[in-house]
Amino acid sequence: MTPATHPDAFISAALWTGFAALVLTLLLGLQIIAMRMLLRQRQRSDARALARWRPLLNAAIVGDMPQALPPLRRGERLPFLRLWAHLQGSLRGEANEALNEVARRLGIDAYARGLLVRGNRPARLLSALVLGHLHDREAWPALLRMAAQPDNTVSLTALWALVRVDPPAAADYMVPLFIEREEWALSLAAGVLQQATEAAAAALARTLPALPQEKLPRALRIAEALHATLPVGVLGAALASASMPVVIAGLRGVRTPETLPQVRALLAHEDWQVRVQAARALGRVGERADAERLAALLGDREWWVRYRAAEALLELPALSRADLDALRASLTDRFAADMLSQAMAESETK
Numbered sequence: 001m002t003p004a005t006h007p008d009a010f011i012s013a014a015l016w017t018g019f020a021a022l023v024l025t026l027l028l029g030l031q032i033i034a035m036r037m038l039l040r041q042r043q044r045s046d047a048r049a050l051a052r053w054r055p056l057l058n059a060a061i062v063g064d065m066p067q068a069l070p071p072l073r074r075g076e077r078l079p080f081l082r083l084w085a086h087l088q089g090s091l092r093g094e095a096n097e098a099l100n101e102v103a104r105r106l107g108i109d110a111y112a113r114g115l116l117v118r119g120n121r122p123a124r125l126l127s128a129l130v131l132g133h134l135h136d137r138e139a140w141p142a143l144l145r146m147a148a149q150p151d152n153t154v155s156l157t158a159l160w161a162l163v164r165v166d167p168p169a170a171a172d173y174m175v176p177l178f179i180e181r182e183e184w185a186l187s188l189a190a191g192v193l194q195q196a197t198e199a200a201a202a203a204l205a206r207t208l209p210a211l212p213q214e215k216l217p218r219a220l221r222i223a224e225a226l227h228a229t230l231p232v233g234v235l236g237a238a239l240a241s242a243s244m245p246v247v248i249a250g251l252r253g254v255r256t257p258e259t260l261p262q263v264r265a266l267l268a269h270e271d272w273q274v275r276v277q278a279a280r281a282l283g284r285v286g287e288r289a290d291a292e293r294l295a296a297l298l299g300d301r302e303w304w305v306r307y308r309a310a311e312a313l314l315e316l317p318a319l320s321r322a323d324l325d326a327l328r329a330s331l332t333d334r335f336a337a338d339m340l341s342q343a344m345a346e347s348e349t350k
Contacts, residue, residue, distance in 0.1 A: 032325040049076035050083055057087060060098040072106045081126055083107065088133040100134055105228050109136050116142045125157050132161030139163060144173070152184070159192050167196035181213070186218075192223035201228035208234050220249035232258040239263070244271050251277035257285045267293055272302040279305065283312025291319055294328060298336035302329045306336065310343035 029328040053076070055296040056066055072080060073081040088099055103109060108130065115127035116139060119190040128146060131139040143165070146158035159177075171193065193200040204223050208230070211219055220238060223230055230253060238250030247266070251274070263285070275278060279297055282290050294316075297309035313319065313327070324344060331337040 014349045022348060048130055049073075049079040053080050054083060057099065057102065057230070059086065060102050061087065061091065061095045063094075063098070065098060065101065069102065069105055070118070072108075077108075077124070078112060078126075080106075081112070081130055084108070085126060085133065088129075096133065103130070103134060109134050109138075112136070113139050113142065116146065121151075121154065125154065128157045128161045128279075132164035135165050137165055147173075147177075156184075163192060163195050168199040168202075170250065171196045171199035171203040175200055178222055179207070179215055183306075186221055186225045189222050193222075193226055196327060197226050197228060200226055201230065204228060205231050205234050209237070213241070215245060216241070216243070217245040217249040220246070220253050224253045225247070227251075229255050232256075235259055236262060239266065244274060247274055248277050251281045254281040254285060257287075260285060260287075263311065264290070264293060267297060272300070272305055275300065275302070275305045276308045279308040279312045283308075283315035286316055287313070288318035291316060291323070293328065295331070295336070298331065298339055299333045306339045307343070310340045313340065314343055314347050333350070 052070075059066060084099060084103060088096060091099070112127040112130045112134070113122045113136070116131065117128060124146065128143060131143070140162070143158045143162050147155045149155050149158075157176055159170070162173065174189075174193060178184060178193070201223065202218060208216065208219055214303060216238065220230075235250055235253060236259055238246050238253075239259060241247050241250070247269075249262065251266065260282075263278055263281045266274055267282070269275055269278065275297065279294060282294060286294070291313060294309045294313045298306050300306050300309070313324065314316065319327075324340070328337055328340045328344070332342065
């Protein structure tokens with residue numbers, strides 16, 4: 001039996017392994033205890049900071065701005081920022097401006113700009129929110145760099161702040177970006193741009209004519225999500241496109257009657273999805289005379305076309321309930337009459 005295989009060697013190795021495991025377990029336990037103590041200490045420190053600053057911020061919100069503010073201690077900065085950002089998100093108008101005045105008097109704008117560059121991820125997200133509420137133009141270059149990062153949460157937070165800082169400039173930057181980043185949901189684009197709807201509509205109007213065909217549907221859907229009214233020439237070009245996705249997206253964005261002739265012509269389009277959207281657009285912007293056109297669609301071979309035509313008839317502002325009843329009674333196609341009856345019954349339950 002060699003020394004390497006002697007039973008005592010295995011026992012000794014097992015004992016040392018067990019001892020090392022016990023030491024590591026004890027060290028891990030001590031680390032957990034230390035972390036819990038630090039967490040409790042930070043929670044107590046945060047609670048003291050909130051108890052000190054909440055009354056002052058509340059006073060500023062109701063118009064009782066303190067003449068002199070106490071210094072903001074180093075350990076109070078982050079809890080103050082979190083409280084300040086929370087209050088900003090739940091208030092509007094003069095209260096927001098009062099909070100901004102307090103923040104600037106305390107030098108929070110400069111501190112947040114530093115966090116934006118040197119802070120960890122949560123601190124950068126918080127500082128972007130703060131600087132957006134402060135409309136801090138000096139933070140623009142750092143926010144642009146932050147918006148270009150691959151982390152979606154970080155980039156979208158920075159984009160939100162950019163809109164708050166300078167809506168027209170932000171719209172010019174973001175509209176092409178949202179068109180290009182197809183992985184971002186349209187609801188996200190609308191949520192960020194909703195504070196700059198007019199500027200975004202203007203940016204879309206400038207961008208759309210130069211876009212390739214494959215990018216047009218998404219750009220038009222962004223305009224739809226923003227409820228933005230595009231120039232007649234831009235929208236008319238989309239409705240005249242040879243690409244069905246572009247035509248469909250253009251019809252979804254029709255909000256004014258200037259393009260009515262094109263919408264009416266598309267009611268007879270060979271693609272049923274185009275006819276569906278044309279019927280819906282006519283319901284939004286059509287006239288009393290369009291009731292006859294929509295009634296003709298009640299006999300379409302596609303169920304969805306018939307259904308949307310019935311809904312559009314109910315949306316026409318010029319038609320009363322008596323007009324709809326008379327129209328239904330005049331229909332000779334049983335399926336068309338049934339579809340209009342179904343739509344009228346559904347409207348009564350909404």
